[in-house]
Amino acid sequence: MLLPKPGEIRKPTKTISGITPIAVMLPPRKCDHGSCVYCPNLNVPQSYTPKSPVVMRASKVNYDAFKQVKARLEAFKAMNHPRDKIELIIMGGTFLQYDKKFQYKFVKACYDALNNKISKTLVDAQKLNESSKHRCVALCIETRPDECVQFINRMKKWGATRVELGVQIVDDKIYKKVKRGHTVEDVVDATKALKNAGFKIGYHIMPGLLGSNMEKDLVLFKKLFSDSKFKPDQLKIYPCQVMPCSELERMYWKKQYNPYTKEQISKLLIKMLKIIPRYCRVMRIMREIPPEYIVAGTIKIDLRKDVEAELRKKDSKLGEIRYREIGFAMRDKREVKTSLKLEVTKYKASDGDEYFLEIVNEDDILFGLLRLRISKSGAIIREIHVYGQALKLGEVGKLGQHTGLGKWLMQEVEKIVKRNKIKKLSVISGVGVREYYRNLGYRLQGTYMVKNIKV
Ligand code: SF4
Incomplete structure (x- = not known):
């Protein structure tokens, strides 16, 4: 690995959105x-x-969670990235189907590695992480829509804040064809239960599945945002590829299936990106599959770059979050005006009201956001995020992080809760952010940080 020059961060995009991500397999x-x-x-x-x-x-460390996290912390150190605010993501298969004891041990090992100390219990490890050098500010679990609702309390105990659901498409006939083993109703139920519990929700979407076509993909994609039963906060768009040792590979050789070409995917992506609302972030487009494992389908992993370059060339205004983030604007040396305003978008989702608060400049460059949900379960902050290159705790920022934008969002959200005459505001908080909320008058209750609001 090339070592950075003094003061330089290698691969800066990794922490450009304000956190340091660590994937644990x-x-x-x-x-x-x-x-x-x-x-x-x-x-x-x-x-x-x-x-x-x-x-x-x-696999080098035999899938040991502790060793994986430690190794990533070292790698980020070598690349000169800040390692104060860590987002953990547990990936590979369906974690919630593993043995329950194994699940707890795996999660605890992640916290232990961040703390550089092996605690007796998960709760001890979390308590220690509240003031540790490498704080877990977010924890993401990937799962299937039918392996979710029954495990919400468990995920809360782990300190999880985000769940990524393998949705792929919302069509029962296609689910049957591709042997997903769950239904659209499972997606609807999981989405609602997760939102009510305060989780941020990402959907994995797979255009070009067996039984679909470009037109159908687009119609069903539109439905994700027009039907209040869905409305994900984030997306990963992974067009279907033919991979070795899959049933689809056999179908491909028998000429029963063909994946989209690069041109088809690009065309579809442009249409999709244009309809994504302001409250949704596209985390990733195209899976990072080594080309030698793609039997058929496009090998262009960085297709997003081309698609976005084309959209920017045409001066297309997109609502999608990542396209508007300040970190990328600065990286691309675009002009960033610093007079900021607050915008609030209210929308209905899964039988509740969502308030999406954003701090933007006059060119719609996004500095920070907050998601508030008001439903029968009460008022809950599902996410607060200030964008820009990640900084160390206590480091004073110039733009984006550590400039008081988080406090501004918190003050505004409390006003909304008060206007709705709700006396308690909860936050689903990564274990490493609890201290931040304590300083704003919140206290730990169960797994949430809560504050009484005077109405
Ligand atoms: S794609 Fe299907 S089989 Fe593969 S990990 Fe996801 S749920 Fe399991």
């Missing part, structure tokens, strides 16, 4: 329902390939 295990037709079966974590970077790193 699970040991290989088959999904209980069998195998979705497009999923490769390669004796590595389900749906991954032996040469995926995260699998290679994890």
Whole structure:
């Protein structure tokens, strides 16, 4: 690895959105329902390939969670990235189908590695992490829509804040064809239960599935945002590829299936990006599959770059969050005006009201956001995020992080809760952010930080 020059950060995009992400891979295990037709079966974590970077790193340490997190912390140190605010993501297969004891041990090991100390219990490890050098500000679990609702309390105990659901498409006929083993109703139920519990929700979407076509993909994609039963906060868009040792591979050789071409995917992506509302962030487009594991389909992993460059050339205004983030504007040396305003978008979702608060400049460059949900379960902040290059705790920022924008968002949200005559505001908080909320008058109640609001 090339070492950075003094003061330089290697691969700055990794922490450009304000946090330092650490992916932790699970040991290989088959999904209980069998195998979705497009999923490769390669004796590595389900749906991954032996040469995926995260699998290679994890298999070297025998999928030991502690060692994986430690190694990533060291790698970020070598690249000169701040390592104060860590977002953990547990990936590979369906974590919630593993043995329950293993799940707890795995999560605890992640906190232990961040703390550089092995605690007796998970609660002890979390308590220690509240003031540790490497704080877990967010924890993400990937799961299936049918392995979710029954485990919400468990995920809360782990300190999870975000759940990524393998949704792919919202169509029961296609689910059957591709052997997903769950229904659209499962997606609807999981989305509602997760939102009511305060989780941020990401959907994995897969255009070009068996039984779909460009038109159908677009119609069903629009539905994600027009039907209040869905409305995800984030998306990962992974067009269907033919991978080795999958049922789809056999169909491909028998000429029963063809993936989209690069041109088709680009065309579809441009249409999709244009309809994504302001409250949704596209985390990633295209899976990082090593080209030698793609039997058919596009190998262009960085397709997003081309698509966005084309959209920017045409001066297209997109609502999607990542397209508007200050970190990328600064990286691309675009002009960033610093007079800021607050915008609030209110929308209905899963039988509740969502308030999406944003701090933007006059060119709609996004500095920070907050998601508030008001439903029968009460008022809950599902996310607060200030964008820009991640900084160390206590470091004074110039733009974006550490300039008081978080406090501004918190003051505004409390006003909204007060106007709605709600006496208690809860926050789903990463363990490492509890201290921040304590300083704003919140206290720990169960797994949430809460504050009484005078109405
Ligand atoms: S649920 Fe995910 S990991 Fe499991 S078989 Fe289907 S695609 Fe693969």
